[in-house]
Amino acid sequence: xxxxxxxxxxxxxxxxxxxxxxxxxxMQRCREFVAxxxxxxxxxxxxxxxxxxxxxxxxxxxPATWPHVIIYGHYDVQPPDPxxxxxxxPFEPEIRGERIYGRGSADNKGPFLVHVAALARLLAEDPDxxxxxxxxxxxxxxxxxxxxxxxxxxxxxxxxxxxxxxSDTGIxxxxxxxxxxxxxxxxxxxxxIVGPKSDLHSGLHGGVLLNPIQALTEVLATLHTPDGRVAxxxxxxAVRDVEPWEREELERLGTSxxxxxEFLGIPQFHTPPxxxxxxxxxxxxxxxxxxxxGGYQGAGSKTxxxxxxxxxxxxxxxxxxxxxxxxALVDRALRERCPKGVSMTVTKGHQGPPYVVVPPGRSNxxxxxxxxxxxxxxxAEEGVTRVFGRRPLFLREGGSxxxxxxxxxxxxxxxxxxxxxxxxxxxxxxxxxxNLTVMGKGIEVSKHILKSLAxxxx
Amino acid sequence: xxxxxxxxxxxxxxxxxxxxxxxxxxMQRCREFVAxxxxxxxxxxxxxxxxxxxxxxxxxxxPATWPHVIIYGHYDVQPPDPxxxxxxxPFEPEIRGERIYGRGSADNKGPFLVHVAALARLLAEDPDxxxxxxxxxxxxxxxxxxxxxxxxxxxxxxxxxxxxxxSDTGIxxxxxxxxxxxxxxxxxxxxxIVGPKSDLHSGLHGGVLLNPIQALTEVLATLHTPDGRVAxxxxxxAVRDVEPWEREELERLGTSxxxxxEFLGIPQFHTPPxxxxxxxxxxxxxxxxxxxxGGYQGAGSKTxxxxxxxxxxxxxxxxxxxxxxxxALVDRALRERCPKGVSMTVTKGHQGPPYVVVPPGRSNxxxxxxxxxxxxxxxAEEGVTRVFGRRPLFLREGGSxxxxxxxxxxxxxxxxxxxxxxxxxxxxxxxxxxNLTVMGKGIEVSKHILKSLAxxxx
Numbered sequence: 001x002x003x004x005x006x007x008x009x010x011x012x013x014x015x016x017x018x019x020x021x022x023x024x025x026x027m028q029r030c031r032e033f034v035a036x037x038x039x040x041x042x043x044x045x046x047x048x049x050x051x052x053x054x055x056x057x058x059x060x061x062x063p064a065t066w067p068h069v070i071i072y073g074h075y076d077v078q079p080p081d082p083x084x085x086x087x088x089x090p091f092e093p094e095i096r097g098e099r100i101y102g103r104g105s106a107d108n109k110g111p112f113l114v115h116v117a118a119l120a121r122l123l124a125e126d127p128d129x130x131x132x133x134x135x136x137x138x139x140x141x142x143x144x145x146x147x148x149x150x151x152x153x154x155x156x157x158x159x160x161x162x163x164x165x166x167s168d169t170g171i172x173x174x175x176x177x178x179x180x181x182x183x184x185x186x187x188x189x190x191x192x193i194v195g196p197k198s199d200l201h202s203g204l205h206g207g208v209l210l211n212p213i214q215a216l217t218e219v220l221a222t223l224h225t226p227d228g229r230v231a232x233x234x235x236x237x238a239v240r241d242v243e244p245w246e247r248e249e250l251e252r253l254g255t256s257x258x259x260x261x262e263f264l265g266i267p268q269f270h271t272p273p274x275x276x277x278x279x280x281x282x283x284x285x286x287x288x289x290x291x292x293x294g295g296y297q298g299a300g301s302k303t304x305x306x307x308x309x310x311x312x313x314x315x316x317x318x319x320x321x322x323x324x325x326x327x328a329l330v331d332r333a334l335r336e337r338c339p340k341g342v343s344m345t346v347t348k349g350h351q352g353p354p355y356v357v358v359p360p361g362r363s364n365x366x367x368x369x370x371x372x373x374x375x376x377x378x379x380a381e382e383g384v385t386r387v388f389g390r391r392p393l394f395l396r397e398g399g400s401x402x403x404x405x406x407x408x409x410x411x412x413x414x415x416x417x418x419x420x421x422x423x424x425x426x427x428x429x430x431x432x433x434x435n436l437t438v439m440g441k442g443i444e445v446s447k448h449i450l451k452s453l454a455x456x457x458x
Numbered sequence: 459x460x461x462x463x464x465x466x467x468x469x470x471x472x473x474x475x476x477x478x479x480x481x482x483x484x485m486q487r488c489r490e491f492v493a494x495x496x497x498x499x500x501x502x503x504x505x506x507x508x509x510x511x512x513x514x515x516x517x518x519x520x521p522a523t524w525p526h527v528i529i530y531g532h533y534d535v536q537p538p539d540p541x542x543x544x545x546x547x548p549f550e551p552e553i554r555g556e557r558i559y560g561r562g563s564a565d566n567k568g569p570f571l572v573h574v575a576a577l578a579r580l581l582a583e584d585p586d587x588x589x590x591x592x593x594x595x596x597x598x599x600x601x602x603x604x605x606x607x608x609x610x611x612x613x614x615x616x617x618x619x620x621x622x623x624x625s626d627t628g629i630x631x632x633x634x635x636x637x638x639x640x641x642x643x644x645x646x647x648x649x650x651i652v653g654p655k656s657d658l659h660s661g662l663h664g665g666v667l668l669n670p671i672q673a674l675t676e677v678l679a680t681l682h683t684p685d686g687r688v689a690x691x692x693x694x695x696a697v698r699d700v701e702p703w704e705r706e707e708l709e710r711l712g713t714s715x716x717x718x719x720e721f722l723g724i725p726q727f728h729t730p731p732x733x734x735x736x737x738x739x740x741x742x743x744x745x746x747x748x749x750x751x752g753g754y755q756g757a758g759s760k761t762x763x764x765x766x767x768x769x770x771x772x773x774x775x776x777x778x779x780x781x782x783x784x785x786a787l788v789d790r791a792l793r794e795r796c797p798k799g800v801s802m803t804v805t806k807g808h809q810g811p812p813y814v815v816v817p818p819g820r821s822n823x824x825x826x827x828x829x830x831x832x833x834x835x836x837x838a839e840e841g842v843t844r845v846f847g848r849r850p851l852f853l854r855e856g857g858s859x860x861x862x863x864x865x866x867x868x869x870x871x872x873x874x875x876x877x878x879x880x881x882x883x884x885x886x887x888x889x890x891x892x893n894l895t896v897m898g899k900g901i902e903v904s905k906h907i908l909k910s911l912a913x914x915x916x
Contacts, residue, residue, distance in 0.1 A: 184661060188759040197723025203642060203857035206744040206774050207686075208718075208735040210728040213747040213769075214682060221679035224672060226797075228665075260666075265655025270668040270799045277666040286664040289671040290762050295749035296770060301646040301807050303772050304748050311671070312754060314761050316664050339684075341728045349759050399661035 002120035004113050004443060005100070005436065007037060011075075011109045012093040012102035018053055018076035018143050026091075027139055030075045031056050034137050041120050042127075043135070048155070050147035053139030057155070060133040067372045067453045068132035068161035070413070071119070072403075073112030074141035074168070077104030078428045085430035099433040106425035108141065110434035111167035111442070114420060118446035122454075131454035134161060141168075141403075148403050152410050162372035162458065164407055164415040165449065167442065169397065171419040172253060174438050177384045177445075179377070180417035182282070182396030183404055185317035185354035187327045188290075191216070191334050192310040192345045199295075202303040210341035213294045213309040219337045219344075220311060223287055228272045230287045232333045238321045242283045245362050249393050250278055281398030286316045287330065314349075316398065323351035352402035357414040359394045369414070372456050376416045379452035383445035384418075392418075418445070460578035462571050462901060463558070463894065465495060469533075469567045470551040470560035476511055476534035476601050484549075485597055488533045489514050492595050499578050500585075501593070506613070508605035511597030515613070518591040525830045525911045526590035526619035528871070529577070530861075531570030532599035532626070535562030536886045543888035557891040564883035566599065568892035569625035569900070572878060576904035580912075589912035592619060599626075599861075606861050610868050620830035620916065622865055622873040623907065625900065627855065629877040630711060632896050635842045635903075637835070638875035640740070640854030641862055643775035643812035645785045646748075649674070649792050650768040650803045657753075660761040668799035671752045671767040677795045677802075678769060681745055686730045688745045690791045696779045700741045703820050707851050708736055739856030744774045745788065772807075774856065781809035810860035815872040817852045827872075830914050834874045837910035841903035842876075850876075876903070 014033050015026030034056045035045045043058040053076060080090035080103045088094040090103035100110070122129055136159075140147055152159055169180045195212035196205075225231045255278055261269065271280040294309025296302035315326055331346045338344040359381075360374035384392040404415050420442050426432045472491050473484030492514045493503045501516040511534060538548035538561045546552040548561035558568070580587055594617075598605055610617055627638045653670035654663075683689045713736055719727065729738040752767025754760035773784050789804045796802040818832035842850040862873050878900050884890045 186661070186761065188761070195724060200722065201857065202744070202746045202748060202772060203644070203774055204855075205722065205739060206746050206856065207733075207738040207742050208727050208729050209722060209724050210686075211747055213750050214678070217675040217678040217747070217750070218682075220672070220675040224676075228668075264658065264663065264667060266653060266667050266799060267801070268799050269666050271666050275665075280665040281663060284665050286660070288660045288664050288761070288763060289669055289675070289753070290660060290760060291753035291755045291764070292671050292675070292767065293751050293755040295747070297749045297751040297768075301770055301772060302748060303644065303646070303746070305746060306749070309750065310755075312759060314660060314759060316661055341724065341726050343725065397662075398664065399659065 001124070002117050004117040004439065007117070008100060008105065008110055008113050009093040011113065012105055013091055015091045016076050016104065016139065017079050018139055019079055027053060027076065031137070031139060034075050037116065038135060041123060043133070048151065050140070050151060052147055055139065055147070055151055056135070056137040058135040059158070062130065062132045065458060066130045066132045067456050067458055068134065069450065069453050070134045070136060070159060070161040070164045071115045072164050072166040073135070073137045074108050074139065075137050076139045076142050077107065077109070078142050082430060087431055095436070098437045099435055101431060101433040103432055105432055105434040106421040107427045107432065108168050110439055111420040112137070114167055114439055114442040115165060115446045117443045118450055121443070122447050122450055129454050131450060132161070134159065145403050149406050149410070152406060156411060159411050161413060162370055163376055164413055165376065165418070166415060167418045167420040168401070169417045169419040170421050170423065172255065172423070174422060174435060175388050175390050177388055177392040178419040179359070179380055179392045179394050180397050180419060181359055181394045182319065182356035183354065184285070184398055184400050185321065185323055185352050185405060186314060186400045186402070187317065187323035187351040188312070188314040188349035189327060189330070190310060190312050190347045190349065192308055193338070193342050194308045194345070195342045196305065196307055199307050200305040202305050205305060209305070210339060211305050212342050213306060215339050215342045216292070216294065216309045216311060218339060219334060220289060222337050223333070228270045230285065232287070232329050234329050235285065235326065238325070239285060240319050240356070242279070243363055246283070246396070247279065249395055250282070252393055253278070253395065282396040283318060285318050285321055288314050288316070290314050316400065317354045319354045319356040321354060323353055327351070352400055353405045353409060355405040355408055356396065362394060372453060372458060373414050375452055375456040376449055379449040380416055380418060380445065383448035387441045387444045416449070418442070459582070460575050462575040462897065465575070466558060466563065466568055466571050467551040469571065470563055471549055473549045474534050474562065474597065475537050476597055477537055485511060485534065489597060492533050495574065496593060499581060501591070506609065508598070508609060510605055513597065513605070513609055514593070514595040516593040517616070518589070520588065520590045523916060524588045524590045525914050525916055526592065527908065527911050528592045528594060528617060528619040528622045529573045530622050530624040531593070531595045532566045532597065533595050534597045534600050535565065535567070536600050540888060545889055553894070556895045557893055559889060559891040561890055563890055563892040564879040565885045565890065566626050568897055569878040570595065572625055572897055572900040573623060573904045575901045576908055579901070580905050580908050587912050589908060590619070592617065603861050607864050607868070610864060614869060617869050619871060620828055621834050622871055623834065623876070624873060625876045625878040626859070627875045627877040628879050628881065630713065630881070632880065632893060633846050633848050635846055635850040636877040637817070637838055637850045637852050638855050638877060639817055639852045640777065640814035641812065641859050642743070642856055643779065643781055643810050643863060644772060644858045644860070645775065645781035645809040646770070646772040646807035647785060647788070648768060648770050648805045648807065650766055651796070651800050652766045652803070653800045654763065654765055657765050658763040660763050663763060667763070668797060669763050670800050671764060673797050673800045674750070674752065674767045674769060676797060677792060678747060680795050681791070686728045688743065690745070690787050692787050693743065693784065696783070697743060698777050698814070700737070701821055704741070704854070705737065707853055708740070710851055711736070711853065740854040741776060743776050743779055746772050746774070748772050774858065775812045777812045777814040779812060781811055785809070810858055811863045811867060813863040813866055814854065820852065830911060830916060831872055833910055833914040834907055837907040838874055838876060838903065841906035845899045845902045874907070876900070
């Protein structure tokens with residue numbers, strides 16, 4: 001019998017901080033732990049080197065007629081600092097009440113073990129289970145998964161499965177599971193405006209030239225309408241209409257606008273017409289100024305006209321916006337709106353497309369989806385409804401998980417993102433914990449999904 | 459015979475850097491040098507303590523019927539860094555060609571000694587010269603003269619003279635003296651915009667609230683018209699009309715617009731209609747954004763919606779704009795233009811009024827000026843014309859020297875600002891030097907001014 005709590009304790013004890021080279025021994029110990037655990041299940045395991053942190057890749061092979069599920073997890077965790085705010089030590093798991101405390105307990109060690117435990121129990125019950133399973137456990141998620149894209153490109157032949165199954169998203173309450181069906185994409189970039197060739201004395205020269213900071217504010221101020229939309233022609237052209245079922249689903253979430261406003265600490269929301277705050281983050285793109293700088297920023301004053309000023313931008317994208325196409329629009333708008341008297345440089349940063357999967361049967365627009373994927377969604381809904389006593393919600397989210405879009409783009413595969421962690425789990429913060437009741441129920445659901453997949457026709 | 463070159467060498471050897479406490483012994487030695495030099499002339503000298511650097515105050519008293527000139531100088535210098543760019547050592551004066559090299563040679567030790575030498579020679583020729591003279595030599599000019607205002611307030615009774623005479627401004631060429639007749643005032647301040655109570659994840663929350671950086675750019679972008687004027691009602695109400703003689707005087711300066719553009723390194727000028735670049739800096743006010751900051755400014759990207767963003771502003775003012783009144787207009791415009799959804803804080807910084815003195819007889823608008831001041835201007839013109847072979851130009855400048863406005867406001871006195879240093883003198887930079895030919899001629903002019911003042915009627 002796979003003791004998921006005992007395994008999770010062992011797993012948390014591996015000090016696997018990817019961001020800090022001092023934790024290299026803990027990283028190594030951690031992937032060896034994962035590899036050994038998966039070998040115990042009878043899987044063929046290899047540790048695949050990357051430029052940074054190796055990826056644990058495990059297979060349970062079988063005939064091509066068997067459905068093939070790929071389970072994703074990450075063994076790296078956030079740094080534990082600040083240590084003095086932890087009640088128990090971050091890498092010494094401690095159970096208090098129904099929670100297990102420790103760095104990585106909820107992100108992503110506990111949720112990943114949900115699926116490992118389900119698989120272990122299922123294989124114990126039926127060693128001949130007609131299901132191919134691949135597990136991909138990376139060690140760079142907390143530093144942006146820089147090796148993941150190359151990994152799936154290189155190993156695409158071995159990743160020709162039916163779908164990805166993972167739990168690395170959240171739920172609003174212990175009895176309300178959310179299956180995330182969409183994530184926003186992203187494209188980032190910088191804009192810099194250069195005026196005079198060096199910083200100038202604002203007394204001697206003030207009044208003869210366009211100040212680069214002023215020029216920058218004038219350009220940036222054109223990027224939004226007063227009602228909160230992005231004021232760039234064509235920006236919304238590829239945005240999918242929100243379907244009625246999506247708004248209905250979101251209403252069932254029962255989130256409170258006043259509570260959200262209090263959480264943000266803002267006097268009022270600023271959402272485009274026709275979208276409430278919960279809709280706006282999920283269904284609309286943004287163009288955000290993430291940073292701005294230029295001239296003197298210290299105490300007091302320095303009466304300088306700076307040579308340059310810059311801003312850092314990012315666009316959150318929704319289906320079916322293309323990062324390259326959107327950045328081309330932004331780039332052109334910035335250049336067209338740059339006043340004379342200064343020069344402008346626009347530099348594209350990183351990007352990832354938006355992701356959306358329509359749960360089979362929900363959309364009014366029929367889509368060509370694999371029957372195995374449909375089985376997975378149906379099993380998730382059945383399983384969650386039976387085990388948690390309430391059906392899951394199928395919702396898009398505002399954040400971006402670039403690997404999900406990569407998986408879709410490179411491998412053509414959709415993902416079933418079964419949320420497992422709660423707001424109070426303190427991800428990335430001191431006293432991270434994971435709810436063991438949710439974990440136990442999650443294992444039941446995952447087992448139901450895997451069992452259903454084994455019975456599906458490819 | 460007062461040997462001005464020998465005195466200047468001694469003066470430069472005093473390592474009088476006011477900004478760096480390590481130079482305290484040099485500061486003390488320097489003011490003792492000045493005090494001793496002035497005592498040698500027969501003046502009553504005292505060293506007046508201030509919160510930071512004491513001020514050397516010297517008097518040559520006489521009957522109230524004698525005109526009373528106050529000569530200003532500063533004994534502190536800029537730090538000499540970077541030392542490795544100096545050809546000779548900064549505090550070991552060296553004469554090469556017609557220049558003397560050393561920190562402070564041009565700012566302000568050489569130009570101040572012009573007037574001391576003139577006085578010394580005049581008193582040697584005529585010990586009974588009917589002229590009261592006060593010398594005020596401060597040690598905080600390079601750190602913004604923080605004690606000067608309090609000093610003249612406290613000692614106002616002893617500073618009831620007819621005018622100030624000083625040389626701490628520039629000239630464009632060795633044979634073209636400029637008498638500075640106006641300086642811009644200044645008022646500075648900060649504006650901060652606060653949105654959410656903490657920095658937010660732009661994926662989870664982007665699209666529901668007004669980004670403080672965006673709000674800031676939208677406010678700042680309203681502050682200027684496309685043609686370069688300040689777009690705040692009433693901003694120009696108190697600006698004096700430029701008189702025809704001022705434009706004619708500026709034309710005689712013979713400065714080159716293309717050369718200025720090349721110096722600045724800008725593709726085009728951006729001056730309000732009706733003003734060329736040389737006029738705009740002298741005759742018009744500005745509203746400049748000296749700095750801006752908010753959010754992430756490092757390498758790469760951080761997809762944050764910051765809690766706050768700020769900008770640092772300064773207004774250069776011309777007569778007869780009042781710093782308080784102008785800042786009230788700016789403050790109101792900023793607040794009125796702040797969009798809903800964020801909060802704004804506007805904080806006033808430091809300020810100084812503009813200064814202007816109309817050279818007697820030049821303006822079409824007769825002004826009530828003292829006959830002694832008229833004598834000083836006439837003598838400066840005569841002296842410069844005779845000694846330098848070309849009459850001086852009477853010009854306003856774009857920079858601010860707050861003490862000149864303070865002197866006018868507190869004591870009611872105008873200043874004769876006789877420019878002495880050249881662009882190539884490298885003020886505040888390595889290899890600072892002073893042209894000894896200019897210095898020698900300057901002494902002749904100063905002697906003529908002082909002699910003429912002694913002959914004037916109060």
